[in-house]
Amino acid sequence: MGTGRPKRVKGLARVSLVMGCVALLTLSLAPRVARAGEPRANRDVNASGTLGCTVSGGKLVVDPGLSFSGVAASATFTFTGKLACTGTSGVTGGRFTATGTSASNNCGTLAESGIPVITTTIKWYGKFNPTTIVFSDGNFGIAESAIINLPSTGPNPATGTSTVTGSFAFEPATAKFVADQSIATFDAGCESTTGLTGFTFTGVYAPSTLDISEQQTVVPPPPPASGPVSVGVDASSPGASVDEDLVGVNHIAAGSQADLDAMGVTWARTDVSFEVNAGTPEAAYNCTTGVWNPAYLDATVALNQQAGAHTQLIVDYFPPCLQDQSVGANRKKWEQLVETMAEHEISAEGVTVFEVWNEPSFSMPLDGSNGYLELYKDTATALEKAAAVEHVSIEVGGPGNDDLGQIDNTWIVALAKYVVEHRLPLDFVSWHMYANDPDEGPQQSIPFGVCDTGTPVGGQPCWYNPSLDVSLYARSAESVRSALAQFPTLHPLLWIDEWGIDSGNDARLNGPYGAAFIAASLASAEQGGLDRMSYYDAADSPAPTFNNFGLLTSTFTPKPAYYTFAMWHQLAGSLLPVTLTPDQTDTGPVGQIGSVASLAADGSVQVMVYNFAPYDASGVYGTTDPTPFDHQVTVNLSGLSAGSYSVSSQLVDGQNEDVTSAGTPVTGPTASMTFNLSGEAVTLITLTPTS
Numbered sequence: 001m002g003t004g005r006p007k008r009v010k011g012l013a014r015v016s017l018v019m020g021c022v023a024l025l026t027l028s029l030a031p032r033v034a035r036a037g038e039p040r041a042n043r044d045v046n047a048s049g050t051l052g053c054t055v056s057g058g059k060l061v062v063d064p065g066l067s068f069s070g071v072a073a074s075a076t077f078t079f080t081g082k083l084a085c086t087g088t089s090g091v092t093g094g095r096f097t098a099t100g101t102s103a104s105n106n107c108g109t110l111a112e113s114g115i116p117v118i119t120t121t122i123k124w125y126g127k128f129n130p131t132t133i134v135f136s137d138g139n140f141g142i143a144e145s146a147i148i149n150l151p152s153t154g155p156n157p158a159t160g161t162s163t164v165t166g167s168f169a170f171e172p173a174t175a176k177f178v179a180d181q182s183i184a185t186f187d188a189g190c191e192s193t194t195g196l197t198g199f200t201f202t203g204v205y206a207p208s209t210l211d212i213s214e215q216q217t218v219v220p221p222p223p224p225a226s227g228p229v230s231v232g233v234d235a236s237s238p239g240a241s242v243d244e245d246l247v248g249v250n251h252i253a254a255g256s257q258a259d260l261d262a263m264g265v266t267w268a269r270t271d272v273s274f275e276v277n278a279g280t281p282e283a284a285y286n287c288t289t290g291v292w293n294p295a296y297l298d299a300t301v302a303l304n305q306q307a308g309a310h311t312q313l314i315v316d317y318f319p320p321c322l323q324d325q326s327v328g329a330n331r332k333k334w335e336q337l338v339e340t341m342a343e344h345e346i347s348a349e350g351v352t353v354f355e356v357w358n359e360p361s362f363s364m365p366l367d368g369s370n371g372y373l374e375l376y377k378d379t380a381t382a383l384e385k386a387a388a389v390e391h392v393s394i395e396v397g398g399p400g401n402d403d404l405g406q407i408d409n410t411w412i413v414a415l416a417k418y419v420v421e422h423r424l425p426l427d428f429v430s431w432h433m434y435a436n437d438p439d440e441g442p443q444q445s446i447p448f449g450v451c452d453t454g455t456p457v458g459g460q461p462c463w464y465n466p467s468l469d470v471s472l473y474a475r476s477a478e479s480v481r482s483a484l485a486q487f488p489t490l491h492p493l494l495w496i497d498e499w500g501i502d503s504g505n506d507a508r509l510n511g512p513y514g515a516a517f518i519a520a521s522l523a524s525a526e527q528g529g530l531d532r533m534s535y536y537d538a539a540d541s542p543a544p545t546f547n548n549f550g551l552l553t554s555t556f557t558p559k560p561a562y563y564t565f566a567m568w569h570q571l572a573g574s575l576l577p578v579t580l581t582p583d584q585t586d587t588g589p590v591g592q593i594g595s596v597a598s599l600a601a602d603g604s605v606q607v608m609v610y611n612f613a614p615y616d617a618s619g620v621y622g623t624t625d626p627t628p629f630d631h632q633v634t635v636n637l638s639g640l641s642a643g644s645y646s647v648s649s650q651l652v653d654g655q656n657e658d659v660t661s662a663g664t665p666v667t668g669p670t671a672s673m674t675f676n677l678s679g680e681a682v683t684l685i686t687l688t689p690t691s
Contacts, residue, residue: 065195236639264569474528622680629679640668
């Protein structure tokens with residue numbers, strides 16, 4: 001997400017993003033049966049699915065009016081209107097009032113950041129209880145040509161984006177308001193002396209909708225069979241090298257360098273952050289003088305070097321004075337700034353890898369994908385000019401796209417097509433993948449984090465995503481590779497440069513679940529042919545902006561996940577064939593044993609075995625012993641060189657963090673060892689020749 005991961009919000013250009021179609025969901029409505037003696041006026045309405053309502057008439061009033069030169073500290077939005085809803089027993093609709101406050105009344109700021117919060121009160125026809133809701137996601141559209149999100153925080157069950165009082169027990173509520181006015185009206189209103197003060201909603205361009213969902217009970221998968229599993233390793237058939245470029249991180253913090261160096265980190269993804277400290281003497285870019293100060297960036301790159309990592313430099317975010325790229329002078333200044341920065345970082349810091357922007361599909365202050373493509377051309381051209389001056393070869397790529405847990409190659413294909421047409425460099429393509437998305441994590445404790453409405457239906461965690469599957473990493477690589485096949489002149493590296501379990505705080509990141517998840521994900525990435533990965537994040541951020549994404553805590557104590565990366569680094573060598581009996585290919589959704597093995601130059605054999613279950617029906621995610629997912633594992637090695645080997649093992653599970661123990665020596669050409677591996681665990685077995 002770049003510097004500090006904010007909540008998800010799609011940005012939009014000043015007036016010209018194209019709004020995608022949003023389908024109106026039509027589901028059933030089931031009124032609650034009134035108790036004996038209960039007045040009809042006190043009945044609730046309970047949605048069994050989604051209550052889909054169209055806005056049969058409504059209006060939006062903004063005070064003070066929006067303008068491109070607006071400077072008010074805030075602007076209040078008030079939506080009012082009628083609802084026509086799908087339902088039975090006389091529940092056919094209601095009247096609503098919705099209010100929200102934006103950060104300012106500047107049209108451009110609003111277009112980028114959306115409306116932070118919007119609360120709706122609905123009075124239902126038929127004397128049903130009123131309902132107060134907070135949108136979990138939504139937008140208002142201007143003639144299908146621009147959207148502004150409601151709210152900018154996006155869906156987040158833990159902080160209350162659902163029913164607060166009244167008729168509906170669970171979230172989310174989503175809204176789509178399509179104004180009758182055109183984009184030209186929006187533009188003219190924003191540029192007028194009085195500003196833009198409102199819109200009407202009667203369905204001229206498209207139906208406006210407000211849908212309220214009840215969270216449905218999700219039946220968790222059964223625990224995997226706990227029977228024995230055999231891992232066969234053929235040490236006589238070494239293949240390609242284990243990909244050490246999968247050991248990357250984002251944002252190395254001061255104090256974490258030694259731990260990350262010991263872990264074997266290869267890549268450190270770092271923001272250029274031209275916008276840092278804007279308007280102060282320490283600003284990275286002085287908007288008055290046009291001078292770039294390299295001190296901030298140099299200090300950050302120095303941390304990467306101290307950790308032994310190569311820097312992947314994200315050329316992002318605009319200084320405030322250069323944000324409007326529709327002004328030609330600003331584009332020229334941007335190109336010069338990028339060229340100046342690159343010349344310095346290439347010559348003084350040895351940086352040779354540059355990514356153009358961060359998550360443009362999520363936050364792009366230009367004209368959507370077209371704006372990004374033009375930015376890529378300007379930026380890549382400036383980077384190549386700097387490289388020519390310094391007589392070095394560099395890597396340029398992007399888009400660092402925000403795919404979350406979805407596989408969507410739209411932006412990557414658009415970029416590939418564009419660079420071919422304009423003869424631009426594309427040395428790597430990058431995207432982001434969080435396996436638990438689109439759900440953001442529980443924020444509270446495992447197993448049943450305090451969801452916004454209390455204990456979920458059937459005890460099911462509100463954030464639980466039954467689709468979490470680490471094969472996502474292999475499948476996404478294969479999908480991108482297939483999509484790029486239509487451009488035979490391109491041969492970019494494939495790079496997932498943000499990834500992890502979740503894009504929200506998630507307690508599973510802190511325990512053995514995180515270790516097993518990373519082992520399974522790295523194995524998936526290796527199998528899928530990914531070239532590089534950069535995990536999000538190197539370390540947790542401290543309060544008050546705490547998040548727990550890191551491999552290290554905010555005080556740089558290693559978490560279980562850290563040790564899995566360290567094990568992968570120790571696997572350095574040639575991959576060895578591995579077979580599993582019974583076959584584990586289709587057991588991923590409910591848990592699986594997996595293994596990666598290698599042969600080192602000195603004849604040592606390393607075997608990493610993991611036990612990963614995406615969902616723990618016991619609710620403790622491997623933190624207790626025993627777990628429902630424990631397996632007896634037998635590792636059978638063949639093809640060893642004749643002679644003796646010492647044996648040692650490292651273990652991470654609910655009871656152990658990087659515990660090393662010695663095993664019984666073995667003699668080649670075959671060897672076998674049996675042990676119990678608990679659910680959510682990773683072990684690395686090392687055989688070292690002694691004769």
